[in-house]
Amino acid sequence: xxxKTKRLTLVEQVASQIEHLIESGHWEVGMKxxxxxxxxxxxxxxxxxxxxxxxxxxxxxxxESKQGKGTxxxxxxxxxxxxxxxxxKMSLVDxxxxxxALEQKAAALAAERRTAADLKQLETYIENSIEAAKQRDMxxxxxxxxxxxxxxxxxxxxxxxxxxxxxxxxxxxxSISDMMQVDSMFNYEAGIHRELLDAIRNQDSxxxxxxxxxxxxxxxxxxxxx
Amino acid sequence: xxxKTKRLTLVEQVASQIEHLIESGHWEVGMKxxxxxxxxxxxxxxxxxxxxxxxxxxxxxxxESKQGKGTxxxxxxxxxxxxxxxxxKMSLVDxxxxxxALEQKAAALAAERRTAADLKQLETYIENSIEAAKQRDMxxxxxxxxxxxxxxxxxxxxxxxxxxxxxxxxxxxxSISDMMQVDSMFNYEAGIHRELLDAIRNQDSxxxxxxxxxxxxxxxxxxxxx
DNA sequence: AATGTACCAATCATCCTACAAGTTGGAGTG
DNA sequence: CACTCCAACTTGTAGGATGATTGGTACATT
Numbered sequence: 001x002x003x004k005t006k007r008l009t010l011v012e013q014v015a016s017q018i019e020h021l022i023e024s025g026h027w028e029v030g031m032k033x034x035x036x037x038x039x040x041x042x043x044x045x046x047x048x049x050x051x052x053x054x055x056x057x058x059x060x061x062x063x064e065s066k067q068g069k070g071t072x073x074x075x076x077x078x079x080x081x082x083x084x085x086x087x088x089k090m091s092l093v094d095x096x097x098x099x100x101a102l103e104q105k106a107a108a109l110a111a112e113r114r115t116a117a118d119l120k121q122l123e124t125y126i127e128n129s130i131e132a133a134k135q136r137d138m139x140x141x142x143x144x145x146x147x148x149x150x151x152x153x154x155x156x157x158x159x160x161x162x163x164x165x166x167x168x169x170x171x172x173x174x175s176i177s178d179m180m181q182v183d184s185m186f187n188y189e190a191g192i193h194r195e196l197l198d199a200i201r202n203q204d205s206x207x208x209x210x211x212x213x214x215x216x217x218x219x220x221x222x223x224x225x226x
Numbered sequence: 227x228x229x230k231t232k233r234l235t236l237v238e239q240v241a242s243q244i245e246h247l248i249e250s251g252h253w254e255v256g257m258k259x260x261x262x263x264x265x266x267x268x269x270x271x272x273x274x275x276x277x278x279x280x281x282x283x284x285x286x287x288x289x290e291s292k293q294g295k296g297t298x299x300x301x302x303x304x305x306x307x308x309x310x311x312x313x314x315k316m317s318l319v320d321x322x323x324x325x326x327a328l329e330q331k332a333a334a335l336a337a338e339r340r341t342a343a344d345l346k347q348l349e350t351y352i353e354n355s356i357e358a359a360k361q362r363d364m365x366x367x368x369x370x371x372x373x374x375x376x377x378x379x380x381x382x383x384x385x386x387x388x389x390x391x392x393x394x395x396x397x398x399x400x401s402i403s404d405m406m407q408v409d410s411m412f413n414y415e416a417g418i419h420r421e422l423l424d425a426i427r428n429q430d431s432x433x434x435x436x437x438x439x440x441x442x443x444x445x446x447x448x449x450x451x452x
Numbered sequence: 453a454a455t456g457t458a459c460c461a462a463t464c465a466t467c468c469t470a471c472a473a474g475t476t477g478g479a480g481t482g
Numbered sequence: 483c484a485c486t487c488c489a490a491c492t493t494g495t496a497g498g499a500t501g502a503t504t505g506g507t508a509c510a511t512t
Contacts, residue, residue: 009494015285035463046496048274051464052281055237059282067464068504082286082308087386094386101331101387105323160313160320161327164390235465261492272467277493293493294474456511465502473494481486 014043014053022062022076029073033063083167092175092223099168100216102161103149107208109156111200118155122197125151129193146173148193152200175223240269240279248288248302255299259289309393318398318449325394326442328387329375333434335382337426344381348423351377355419372399374419378426 008016021027034042040050054071057063061081064074075081087095110118125148132140146169153165192215199207234242247253260268266276280297283289287307291297301307313321336344351374358366372395379391418441425433 011281011494012285037463048277048497049495051274052278052494055278056282056285059238059241060286065464066504067502068462070463070504079308079312082305086303086305086389090386094384097331097335097384098328098387098390101327102324104331105327109323158320158323160316161324163312164324237465263492274468275466278465280493291493292474294476294491296475296492454512456509458507458509460507461505463502463504466500468499469497471494471496473492475492476490477488478490479486479488482484 010045010049011052011056014045014050015056017043018053018057019062019078022057022073025076027073029076032070032072035070077163079163080167083164084171087167087171092172093220095168095171096216096220096223099165099172100213100220102165102168103153103216104209104212106153106156106158106161106165107196107200107212108205109158109161110152111203111205111208113157114155114200114203118151119197119201121151122148122155122200126193126197142173152196155200236271236275237278237282240271240276241282243269244279244283245288245304248283248299251302253299255302258296258298261296303389305389306393309390310397313393313397319446321394321397322442322446322449325391325398326439326446328391328394329379329442330435330438332379332382332384332387332391333422333426333438334431335384335387336378337429337431337434339383340381340426340429344377345423345427347377348374348381348426352419352423368399378422381426 018027018033027033033039036047036050036054039054040047043050054063054065058065058071060078061075062073062078063071065071125144129141129144129148132144149169150162150166153162156162192211196208196211196215199211244253244259253259259265262273262276262280265280266273269276280289280291284291284297286304287301287310288299288304289297290300351370355367355370355374358370375395376388376392379388382388418437422434422437422441425437
């Protein structure tokens with residue numbers, strides 16, 4: 001075992017401490033953090049050192065500085081920003097496929113692990129979804145639809161899976177609204193959601209996987225022939 | 227449509243330019259980048275500004291600076307580092323499940339899209355894998371095995387899927403070597419790999435999905451009962 | 453009262469100099 | 483040749499100076 005002369009620089013130490021404050025929620029998202037002058041005193045470092053630490057977190061997407069105003073907490077997850085930037089360069093189809101991969105597995109796992117609370121939550125979202133469809137309220141439908149899908153992934157009880165899925169879903173949600181313009185989509189979605197929920201309730205992983213594959217495939221076909 | 231009154235700071239401009247140099251491969255991984263003094267002249271900014279940009283990329287994991295020596299390119303992908311950090315906090319089972327999700331879908335897509343070159347490549351890896359198994363060469367087997375799996379994902383022809391998979395696979399590869407200590411694993415793996423390849427060759431997505439599910443499930447059972 | 457103007461304070465952005473500390477290679481010495 | 487030592491180069495840290503942006507306050511104008 002060789003010892004790496006890994007003495008952390010002051011900048012990294014400060015950055016780590018601030019990062020921890022954010023990830024632990026001690027500094028909430030949206031909150032204005034103390035000024036550079038105060039933080040210099042808090043961490044007992046020079047202005048340069050502090051600024052290098054702050055800038056590292058700004059670039060990572062955790063913070064956002066504005067001249068004259070101050071610095072605020074922008075996000076609590078560095079992975080989010082890295083994923084978003086990477087996905088910007090990807091085609092919508094590629095993102096959709098990854099989303100499908102994650103959601104299919106999530107549905108299967110949800111069928112195995114779903115709790116009573118999960119089922120109740122899913123039931124509620126479906127009812128809201130149907131209600132929105134009846135009222136022809138597009139925005140409400142899209143919103144509830146996304147909540148339903150996310151709830152399935154959450155029922156899979158795998159935080160990494162959920163975090164990745166959330167980004168894929170959000171990335172494609174805007175394009176979904178375009179495809180939903182057709183009335184028939186309302187009924188189709190509501191119907192298959194009901195079947196999917198039943199499969200999860202009955203702990204039938206295979207059927208759950210199949211239903212997810214079915215409706216995402218339909219979405220992708222619309223995407224390609226648009 | 228609102229305007230984003232977003233004037234980029236000098237630091238962000240410099241950081242973006244350096245980031246691009248790295249991602250485009252103009253600065254290769256492992257290479258020593260010019261000293262701060264030279265970069266100050268190149269970008270025509272002060273040392274503070276330059277250092278804040280450098281530090282942002284160091285924190286993101288793209289660069290690595292050492293006092294007295296210089297700064298080298300550490301990685302060409304910011305997403306890699308963010309994913310690695312996130313996965314450190316995850317359980318091995320969670321990571322495995324995500325890997326399974328990605329690999330199953332990859333196998334299905336590979337069955338649809340595989341080219342003649344893909345099939346030839348997979349064939350080669352299987353032969354190498356069998357050869358290593360015969361020789362009881364554990365290291366060679368693990369290595370070839372990983373190459374085989376990655377080649378399948380590459381045949382799926384989805385860069386985002388591949389990038390995510392690569393990290394999940396690398397993260398769990400070390401733990402796999404522990405499980406492979408049992409001789410029976412050699413034969414099992416080689417056999418099911420052959421079947422998987424046949425499914426992909428015959429463009430049978432369903433069977434391909436099933437086989438992947440089968441052997442990863444076996445791996446996960448060993449993982450849980452260890 | 454509503455509005456426009458001048459001013460001020462807080463804050464971040466950029467630049468500058470100076471010195472500390474780690475690394476390397478070469479001059480000098482034995 | 484082998485060794486020591488130092489000068490030069492590199493990144494790390496400190497502190498100060500100035501500019502730019504924002505938000506608020508006081509005051510004059512209409």
